[in-house]
Amino acid sequence: MIIMKATAKANTNIALIKYWGKRDETLFLPMNSSLSITLDHFNTITTVEFCKSFDKDIFLLNNLPASDKESNKVFRFLDKVRNLAGVNLHAVVSSENKVPTAAGFASSASGFAALAAAAAKALDLELNTKEISILARQGSGSACRSVYGGYVEWKKGIQEDGKDSFASQLLSEQDWKISILSVLVAGEQKKVSSREGMKRTVETSPFYAGWLQTVEKDLEDAKEAIMSREFEKLGHVVEANALKMHATMLGAKPPVLYWQSGTMDVIHHIQYLRLTGIPVFFTIDAGSNVKVLCLPKDEAIVYESLLTLPTVQKVFICHPGSGITYLE
Amino acid sequence: MIIMKATAKANTNIALIKYWGKRDETLFLPMNSSLSITLDHFNTITTVEFCKSFDKDIFLLNNLPASDKESNKVFRFLDKVRNLAGVNLHAVVSSENKVPTAAGFASSASGFAALAAAAAKALDLELNTKEISILARQGSGSACRSVYGGYVEWKKGIQEDGKDSFASQLLSEQDWKISILSVLVAGEQKKVSSREGMKRTVETSPFYAGWLQTVEKDLEDAKEAIMSREFEKLGHVVEANALKMHATMLGAKPPVLYWQSGTMDVIHHIQYLRLTGIPVFFTIDAGSNVKVLCLPKDEAIVYESLLTLPTVQKVFICHPGSGITYLE
Incomplete structure (x- = not known):
């Protein structure tokens, strides 16, 4: 029995300039370019095995059969890889997800990056990193950024087929070490998924045009700050960009509000x-948790002081991490 | 000694469709029309006395000399009234302000409405209510709405001289009784004044165009709901309009964020x-406090339940109230 098998690991990433809105729902093509840091914790390790003898696809998540909803996303993604390879083999996909829901990070970024890399390698597709980025994007938009380590830009591209919509590395994880603290706040689980929030914003918010008008400039400013290692300049643009993303949602019909009281406390x-002289900034994804950026020298004091807030439940500390690695 | 004297009382008002942004800073001409309810509590009673023998203007606030900043605003306003009357007399203005800062309402609306009415009457200007509204607007924009009782619309107008920018009554305070609860939340005093927040938004927010594109439609929807006494329809548009106003500020450079954790708790x-079946809605002005709208039959239960929130400090209950009244 011939089994075509590969295992890959990918880290999740945190967007500094946000991806918010799709121009193509099927190919996961974004309305705007974005910028992220791939993190050194919270990864997904995925093994893909293709075999002629398998008569159906199976997806195991943390050694258990995944839900139909999650499984179907994986199977539709496998179809794209099979298409690329021109084969018609079923697969067993086994993912170990080390992105705890509690950490407030999406696991779809690391999940689809690892799956794209492992599936492509199992089928001997010999894709380069850019091609893996394009493939991963078609599972979950932000996954295309997790293919690379460090500081990563995702250029939105303009082609209809998405061939020019992929990520590239600006600086490696060794080039500039900063600290990213993920702050978990008390409150309810989010009621509107990112996908739905994004869609509603694009379709109904009178502020979405203003977002698109300014986000590429934010990205240029953030890139400049990263290339010249200007932390405060980066922090200010990151904070403003996150607030703008949330503002676009407040204009949606009906409004989308992800913030909880703890979100305001942390902000x-x-x-x-910052008034006390510590250069520290925040960003917020489509949820109530806050991600805090500071310099490694201030990491301990920022960590300790965040834990004094009654609405803060937990704080995870991360740093820039690597892109995809192949195991075995 | 001839003293020309009059006393007027005006209530404050709460905007349901917000006034946000000036097109003329001197004449207080707004970028958009707005809609408010004049309240039955929180008023200002102002006596104005003009006399040839006075050699300067004096402004007493709650029986004490007011600050230079506040006094100068009143004196500049008196200049406009003197201009209208073609006289050159100094005045003593004595205001009793019953809008506690703690109630989270601006006192400038009731303050300049009462001052406009009393000063005009003292000088026998014989202005009609529309003309008093135009005059009051030149002290503080929202003051033009406090001239009328009940449900009031302020049409922005298009003329440069502001002669077509005044308020009018949609429904009187007797026509439709609803409950307005002003919820005071814990947290810091606001750091950015409404005037500055408004200005910064107009000048720097990429979302301001989207605000202007949709606010007149919100106003039409709110008017329709008021005229047909459809409380839920009114509530939804009021809530969405308030969130949009705050969203425009989040896009300003630097961002303006008035919300505190208590604001999120109340929202x-x-x-x-509402999920439990009570038709209840919120609106938020340029600050952290929340104003809650409900029907009188639900007033007690909404009041009690708001007081159970740890971040709520106090709740004031109001209803639609009257416009300007003359005393003595």
């Missing part, structure tokens, strides 16, 4: 710390 | 109450 605390 | 609590 005001960060602004207070 | 989520109102949304929760």
Whole structure:
């Protein structure tokens, strides 16, 4: 029995300039370019095995059969890889997801990056990193950024087929070490998925045009700050960009509000710390948790002070991490 | 000694469709039309006395000399009234302000409405209510709405001289009784004044165009709901309009964020109450406090439940109230 098998590991990433809105729902083509840091914790390790003898696809998540909804996303993605390879083999996909829901990070970024890499390698597709990025994007948009380590830009591209919509590395994880603290706040689980929030914003918010008008400039400013290692310049643009993304949602019909009271507590605390002279900034994804950026020298004091807030439940500390690695 | 004297009382008002942005800073001409309810509490009673023998203007606030900043605003306003009357007399203005800062309402609306009415009457200007509205607007924009009782619309107008920018009554305070609860939340005083927040938004927010594109439609929807006494229809548009106003500020450079953790607690609590079947809605002005709208039959239960939130400090209950009244 011939089994075509590969295992890959990918880290999740945190967007500094946000991806918000699709121009193509099937190919996961974004309305705007974005920029992220791939993190050194919270990864997914995925093994893909193709075999002629398998009569159906199977997806195991943390050694258990995944839900139909999650399985179907994986199977539709396998179809794209099979298409590329011109084969018609079923697969067993086994993922170990080390992105705890509690950490407030999406696991789809690391999940589809690892799956794209492992599936392509199992079928001997010999894709380069750019091609893996394009493939991963078709599972989950932000996954195309997790293919690379460090500081990563995802250029939106303009082609209809998405061949020019992929990520590339700006700086490696060794080039500039900063600290990213993921702050988990009390409150309810989010009621509107990112996918739905994004869609509703694009379709109904009168502010979406303003977002698109300014986000590419934000990205240029952030890139400049990263290339010249200007932390404060980066922090200000990152914070403003996150607030703008949330503002676009407040204009949607009906409005989308992801913030909880703890979100405000952390925001005001960060602004207070900044008044005391510590260069520290925040960003917020489509949810209530806050990600805090600071310099490694201030990491301990920022960590300790965040834990004093009654609405803060947990704080995870990360740093820039690597892109895809192949195991075995 | 001839003293020309009059006393007027005006109530403050709460905007349901917000006034946000000036097209003329001197004449207080707004970028958009707005809609408010004049309240039955929180008023200002102002006596104006003009006399040849006075050699300067004096402004007493709650029986004490007011600050230079506040006094100068009143004196510049008196200049406009003197201009209208073609006289050159100094005045003593004595205001009793019953809008506690703690109630989270601006006192400038009731303040300049009462001052406009009293000063005009003292000088026998014989202005009609529309003309008093135009005059009051030149002290503080929202003051033009406090001239009328009940449900009031302020049409922005298009003329450069502001002669077509004044308020009018949609429904009187007797026509439709609803409950307005002003919810005071814990947290810091606001750091950015409404005037500055408004200006920064107009000048720097990429979302301001989207605000202007949709606010007149919001106003039409709100007017329709008021005229047909459809409370839920009114509530939804009021809530969405407030969130949009705050969204425009989040896009300003630097961003303006008035919300505190208590603001989020009240918002989520109102949304929760709505899920239990109570028609209850919120609006938020340029600050952290929340104003809650409900029907009088639900007033007690909404009041009690708001007081259970740890971040709520106090709740004031109001109803639609009257416009300007003359005393003595």
